[in-house]
Amino acid sequence: MSPTPGHDELQEMLPAAALQILEPAELEQVLAHVPSCRDCTKLLQEYREATAAFWLQLSPRQLDPARSRAVRARLMARARTDQSVQPVDRDFAAQLPSSGRATTLIYRWSGWMVAAGLAGVLLVHHSVHRPLDHGWLAAGVLVVLLIGLGIYARVQRSRVAELEDRQGAPAGRGSAQPGHDLTPA
Amino acid sequence: MTNGGLKPHPSGHSTPGLARVHEDQDRVLLRRMADGDEAALAELYDLWTERVHTLAFWILKDADDAEDVVEETFWQAWRTAGRYDGKRGAGSTWLMLIARSRALDRLRNRRRREDWTAAPSTASTLLDEVGARRAEIPSALVERTERHSELASALGALPDEQRVAVELAYLEGLSHTEIAARTSQPLGTVKTRIRLAMQKLRQVLKSLREEGS
Numbered sequence: 001m002s003p004t005p006g007h008d009e010l011q012e013m014l015p016a017a018a019l020q021i022l023e024p025a026e027l028e029q030v031l032a033h034v035p036s037c038r039d040c041t042k043l044l045q046e047y048r049e050a051t052a053a054f055w056l057q058l059s060p061r062q063l064d065p066a067r068s069r070a071v072r073a074r075l076m077a078r079a080r081t082d083q084s085v086q087p088v089d090r091d092f093a094a095q096l097p098s099s100g101r102a103t104t105l106i107y108r109w110s111g112w113m114v115a116a117g118l119a120g121v122l123l124v125h126h127s128v129h130r131p132l133d134h135g136w137l138a139a140g141v142l143v144v145l146l147i148g149l150g151i152y153a154r155v156q157r158s159r160v161a162e163l164e165d166r167q168g169a170p171a172g173r174g175s176a177q178p179g180h181d182l183t184p185a
Numbered sequence: 186m187t188n189g190g191l192k193p194h195p196s197g198h199s200t201p202g203l204a205r206v207h208e209d210q211d212r213v214l215l216r217r218m219a220d221g222d223e224a225a226l227a228e229l230y231d232l233w234t235e236r237v238h239t240l241a242f243w244i245l246k247d248a249d250d251a252e253d254v255v256e257e258t259f260w261q262a263w264r265t266a267g268r269y270d271g272k273r274g275a276g277s278t279w280l281m282l283i284a285r286s287r288a289l290d291r292l293r294n295r296r297r298r299e300d301w302t303a304a305p306s307t308a309s310t311l312l313d314e315v316g317a318r319r320a321e322i323p324s325a326l327v328e329r330t331e332r333h334s335e336l337a338s339a340l341g342a343l344p345d346e347q348r349v350a351v352e353l354a355y356l357e358g359l360s361h362t363e364i365a366a367r368t369s370q371p372l373g374t375v376k377t378r379i380r381l382a383m384q385k386l387r388q389v390l391k392s393l394r395e396e397g398s
Contacts, residue, residue: 015383016361016376019354020286023362043387045274050386051285052278054355057340061242062235063255071256072230079223079263 005029011040018047115146211276218266226263233277234259237284244288244356245295254291258284289358339389347382350375 005013010033016022017030034040063071119142126135211232217225234255241254261283269279343351346368353364361379365372 012376012380015380015387016354018383019351019379020289021354021358021360023360046387046391047383048282049274049278050383050390051355052275052281053336053386053390054340054351055236055240055281056337058239058243060235061239061251063238063252064248067252068234068238068255071252071259072227072234075230075256075259075263076223076227078260079226082263083221083223 007033007037007040010034011043014040014044015047018044018051112146112150115142119143119146211280212269212271215262215266215269215271215276215279218263219269226259229262229280230259233280236277237280240281240284241288244285244292250291250295251288254284254288257287261287285355293358335393336386336389339386343382343385346370347378350378351382354379 010030013022013026013030014034017027017034022030034044119139122142123135123139126138211229214225214229214232218229237258238251238255241251241258242248245251245254258280262280269276340348349368350364353359353367359367361372361375364370364379365375368375370378
């Protein structure tokens with residue numbers, strides 16, 4: 001493939017672009033061209049519709065009704081939780097590496113606040129009643145435990161964020177957001 | 186084969202004009218979802234879940250994975266409904282492309298773990314696989330209505346080699362190079378086959394759309 005393909009060559013790549021099977025370099029060339037070409041924009045949209053219609057030739061496979069109800073219930077529960085985010089923010093929140101619930105910040109720190117409070121109570125209690133023996137030891141162990149838990153939670157959170165990021169990030173083949181990868185705004 | 190108790194809309198449109206009404210219905214549902222209307226999500230789910238599941242199943246060939254993709258697809262639709270632009274295509278197009286992307290992501294992750302390249306398919310095996318996916322189509326066509334039947338017929342009318350190439354791209358997300366390797370065909374031939382097949386499908390869709398307008 002030449003480094004700068006002409007209009008006709010790029011137009012021939014559109015079916016593969018709609019199928020999201022272009023190699024990254026080819027995709028880049030198509031993405032650079034399509035927004036500035038009305039014909040290619042229209043053609044790409046038509047190919048995308050043809051791609052989306054391909055399922056018509058597949059033999060139907062029904063989701064087990066009980067499992068379907070369970071999936072539906074989970075979705076509705078998640079949507080209800082999600083309602084705490086203002087509609088205008090949900091679109092933005094969907095782009096965050098982690099799912100970006102409005103309650104996340106409070107949820108994230110509430111456990112730490114409770115733990116810190118308990119550590120404080122323990123510390124005061126043992127300082128008053130047993131000033132020189134177990135009080136400081138218990139508080140120290142608690143603090144070490146909390147730090148360890150914090151590190152573990154942070155590692156897990158970053159792994160989840162990375163996975164979600166990878167899942168939602170636009171890419172050349174397959175993982176792109178429909179309507180936002182190849183079709184100009 | 187039955188249509189699995191589907192709501193009338195996604196299983197077929199009796200006339201092109203009605204198809205447009207249904208497309209409008211999908212758009213309205215997505216707009217309501219963008220405004221945070223949970224009931225719209227439930228309606229969209231009820232209308233499209235079997236189609237999304239069908240696609241996910243044939244890509245992944247695993248019931249549990251397909252179920253996960255169904256949930257991921259509708260969740261992504263809920264979270265990103267505000268980005269859907271009705272002028273750029275039908276809601277169903279948008280939703281099915283989300284479903285395909287999610288399913289292919291999962292398939293590629295699985296392949297990375299399994300080293301799928303160890304077992305390339307022969308051309309005859311590939312044709313058998315295509316046949317299995319399409320085994321129930323004739324009876325399905327009887328039940329489907331005009332618009333979808335025409336489109337499905339156009340898909341069925343593609344020459345086998347074109348259909349295999351498009352199916353490998355569509356259902357397995359393989360690149361031209363990978364399809365060429367799997368089918369033992371020259372890269373240029375594979376590109377041509379896919380392009381010709383997609384051009385035919387686009388033409389059929391376009392003429393159906395023009396009939397409806």
